Amino acid sequence: MSRIAYFGPAGTFTEQAARSLSTGQELVPMETIPAAMTAVRKGDAELACVPVENSVEGPVTATLDGLAEDSPLVAVAEALLPVHFTVLTRPEVRTVRTVASHPHALAQVRHWLERNLPEARVVVASSTAAAAVAVRDGEYDAAVTAPVAAQTYPLKVLAEGVADVPDARTRFLLLSPPCPPPEPTGADRTSIVASMANRTGALAELLNELALRGINLTRLDARPIKGNFGFYRFFLDFEGHIAEARVGDALAALRRRCEVRFLGSHPRADGVRATVSATATDSDFAAAAEWVRAVRSGERA
Template structure:
């Protein structure tokens, strides 16, 4: 049975995602995202489930930085969860003066709290489940948590299905060491890389052009500072397609030529099942046909 680390403690949305991505795995909670990733690198676990982006609050910096630094890890699968929260209290709580949760969660229920608990003070915690633990310990009066938290902690559900944005979703990754074989391409895949471009005019535009001229649709772009040099940034790209496809491989080779450092972060099926958009003259056959023509020219086989 595979051991899968996840951003815990028990009762987080990440636990829910891990149940989907590794239904037969032994799930092992870790207090932080870096600790979960470190467990995979150390061989303590076979993989890790971590959040990567939320449709309301954006990317999760700890995950991006954790994948860009140290030994490589590869994303092999993803899950997309709707984000609706529960508000938990101790059974004997009569008045709520403090509400604890992860900052992303507090931001996604701000309007609900203003309407239903206008006198409560929001307090940031390391995770939604850590907030539940703190409420159980009597440190705070209520916690905004994932619904699964109610299965782990003896708390009362004050409210459920709480969300300011009803269709908010969070994407989670299952990452492993790169020696495992990649999933086969499905036609509805996502490839991720991080590139450290030179700090000069037009560097990012050049990278984007390499994708555009090959008809590759970009699905996410984020910039994070390079920790070693102030003012320098790493760019995180998600785009449609799989590294096994000639057009994607051609684009990755071009990015590698352009950049001082490119790290491949994975190719895997998209959780939403959206198939890649193929522009005219940018089909994989067009790339293989062009490569075959060049090979023929080099051999002098053209009439």
């Protein structure tokens, strides 16, 4: 049976994302994001599921660095999970005196805790799932966890849908070794990482190549390259699929300017369809190329 390596432990948001993206594969928790990627690179797993960005916390730098380094991996699918926490306790607990979770989770439920468990001491755990385990073992009274943890651990649900920012979301990628991308759907996302020396106007030039072809950017993260001072990596997500003319043309233009690694074209989890301007459709590109061919051969002018 094929396997999906995911950033564990079990009972976290990433497991929940991996479940939603699985088509029957075995789910294998890995201790770190790099370890999940390495499992795919070594062939120990077919796919890896890792978080890539959170609308409150920003980009997941371990994932970005891991995509830019070592052998290439491409995203073949994505999942978007609302960051709504579940608060779990043991059935016999009457008063919650301690509440545990991962610091990132605690940061996202601070106001809720102040309003609903003002007397509880807040303690830090290494993951939301570790907090649930500690509650099960009697170490603490309550845990702030991913909803999936309620199915994994024999605990009582004290509250569901807990979040200070109601629309906070985390996006997860399903990564594969390079392979033919999934078919275009009209609501696709393409991701690349472009590496270049820092000089005035360099990033403006890259973004112009996209804008000139009517391609809408959906995310941009700039990261300095470790140990290579003054060199930057730009992680760009934009609308469209590499099978489309405007995207292929833009990627070729970027490739002439700098080092580019393709990180995948796949359907968007939010289903938002790309708006293609009247000058940038596949038939616009085909007609223009045909005209250049005809002019070159002397048939037209």
